[in-house]
Amino acid sequence: MGKKRRRVKIHYGRFIVFLLILIIIVGGIIFAVSSCNKDTYRSESGFEDYAAEYFESIGGAQEYGNMQQSINYGDVKSVALQFPEFGEGVQNDVVKKVLRDAQDSFNKKHNAAADKGEGQYALMIGYESYKTDQEINSLAMYTSEREEIDGDMQIVDDNVHAYNFIAKNGMELSATQIFRSDYKKGVSKYVKEYLNDEYGDELLGGYEKYISADADNFNEFILTDDGVTFFLDDGTVLPPEKGIIKVRMSDKDLKGIKRDKINLRAMDPNKPMVALTYDDGPRIKSSNRILDVMEKYGVVATFFEVGRSVDGIKGADKVLKRELELGCEIGSHSYTHADLSKLSKKKIRREVRKSTEAIKRACGQAPTVFRPPYGNANKKICKIIDMPCILWYVDTWDWSSRNSKKIVKVIKKEKNLDGKVILMHSIYDSSAKATEKIVPWLIKEGYQLVTVSELIKYKYNEEPKNGKLYGYTFFYSGE
Numbered sequence: 001m002g003k004k005r006r007r008v009k010i011h012y013g014r015f016i017v018f019l020l021i022l023i024i025i026v027g028g029i030i031f032a033v034s035s036c037n038k039d040t041y042r043s044e045s046g047f048e049d050y051a052a053e054y055f056e057s058i059g060g061a062q063e064y065g066n067m068q069q070s071i072n073y074g075d076v077k078s079v080a081l082q083f084p085e086f087g088e089g090v091q092n093d094v095v096k097k098v099l100r101d102a103q104d105s106f107n108k109k110h111n112a113a114a115d116k117g118e119g120q121y122a123l124m125i126g127y128e129s130y131k132t133d134q135e136i137n138s139l140a141m142y143t144s145e146r147e148e149i150d151g152d153m154q155i156v157d158d159n160v161h162a163y164n165f166i167a168k169n170g171m172e173l174s175a176t177q178i179f180r181s182d183y184k185k186g187v188s189k190y191v192k193e194y195l196n197d198e199y200g201d202e203l204l205g206g207y208e209k210y211i212s213a214d215a216d217n218f219n220e221f222i223l224t225d226d227g228v229t230f231f232l233d234d235g236t237v238l239p240p241e242k243g244i245i246k247v248r249m250s251d252k253d254l255k256g257i258k259r260d261k262i263n264l265r266a267m268d269p270n271k272p273m274v275a276l277t278y279d280d281g282p283r284i285k286s287s288n289r290i291l292d293v294m295e296k297y298g299v300v301a302t303f304f305e306v307g308r309s310v311d312g313i314k315g316a317d318k319v320l321k322r323e324l325e326l327g328c329e330i331g332s333h334s335y336t337h338a339d340l341s342k343l344s345k346k347k348i349r350r351e352v353r354k355s356t357e358a359i360k361r362a363c364g365q366a367p368t369v370f371r372p373p374y375g376n377a378n379k380k381i382c383k384i385i386d387m388p389c390i391l392w393y394v395d396t397w398d399w400s401s402r403n404s405k406k407i408v409k410v411i412k413k414e415k416n417l418d419g420k421v422i423l424m425h426s427i428y429d430s431s432a433k434a435t436e437k438i439v440p441w442l443i444k445e446g447y448q449l450v451t452v453s454e455l456i457k458y459k460y461n462e463e464p465k466n467g468k469l470y471g472y473t474f475f476y477s478g479e
């Protein structure tokens with residue numbers, strides 16, 4: 001019996017050894033195969049390869065700025081950066097800001113995990129940049145946050161920051177300087193067709209929202225040598241793992257969308273800026289006198305025109321076209337200069353629509369902003385108007401005084417005009433005369449004269465939103 005038992009024992013022993021070897025071999029194979037397939041890294045050199053792959057995936061050119069690279073591997077947090085260096089100035093500031101913001105947010109999210117030694121997180125930043133033959137340099141910086149999920153490094157958040165700079169002075173260009181005022185409509189149409197051709201069934205439900213001609217869309221783009229590249233955020237039109245989607249439009253595709261000649265007026269977001277606005281026009285003589293000042297000093301203003309004063313008025317179309325050529329912004333001031341607070345919803349809509357149509361007929365472009373007559377509009381009315389509703393900060397009372405000296409005095413009395421909107425009217429010679437005095441004074445005081453939309457974008461860091469009321473409190477930047 002004893003012998004027999006011993007034999008059985010040996011048999012089991014061999015079997016267990018065999019099983020162990022089998023497990024090690026099979027496990028090893030599975031591990032080897034899986035680590036080959038998995039999109040991850042386990043070492044410093046592994047992360048260097050992983051980062052190199054990311055930089056390469058961006059594609060495009062790096063024609064502009066000196067390329068810098070830094071790769072930092074950590075057991076939990078790893079960071080790989082590739083960015084252009086420009087020395088001093090606005091361009092360098094924007095690059096530094098992107099690098100700083102992305103790293104701050106990444107560290108904040110994952111410092112606790114790093115302390116515990118748990119997980120694997122990567123932040124990657126890369127870029128593409130162009131020197132175009134239109135005296136413009138462009139830069140797109142990409143940030144990609146990744147996290148190990150089920151053994152795979154997966155994209156958690158992808159972002160793009162796009163800039164266009166004037167080559168000779170490094171100042172940033174705004175969309176209104178590059179495109180015609182209603183450019184988003186044309187871009188929206190093109191992008192929709194492109195996405196349907198290219199991706200068809202893969203498109204996410206509700207993707208149309210992200211490619212409509214709204215304030216939130218098509219604000220990120222770069223000029224390249226033969227067109228413009230627009231960026232669509234990850235997870236908006238396609239599943240997030242597809243990352244940021246680039247849509248290229250050639251100059252041919254951009255006909256009627258891009259300005260024939262890009263307005264190369266310099267703008268520095270770090271310097272004080274003020275927006276002159278003129279209501280109730282156009283009136284041929286006084287409007288042109290104001291535009292003469294804009295042209296002489298190379299500055300811009302916003303004109304809130306009354307539809308009725310455009311429709312069928314000889315020479316009105318020329319005034320509006322001149323405003324656009326000089327880079328000024330055209331707003332709507334309703335069709336009949338009606339007090340909208342006394343009108344029905346339907347009649348408000350009619351005032352807005354008719355005015356938009358009249359302005360578009362005259363100059364080929366729709367107005368981009370709206371000013372309610374008498375400043376009479378609340379949040380509810382602005383929703384109905386469905387354009388950015390702009391009031392003012394400094395009322396010059398020019399319509400009441402009709403005296404250029406008094407108008408100038410009201411403006412000069414303000415201690416700080418940075419971020420402010422000044423209200424005047426383009427139908428009085430006294431207001432035109434005041435403009436001749438006030439523009440050189442503002443320039444001497446160090447102010448940049450910008451359009452209302454530029455002011456909202458560059459001073460307040462927001463895209464003008466349809467249906468939003470930009471009132472006194474909005475422009476009161478506090479002092």
Ligand code: ZN
Nearest residue numbers: 279280373374
């Ligand atoms: Zn008015």
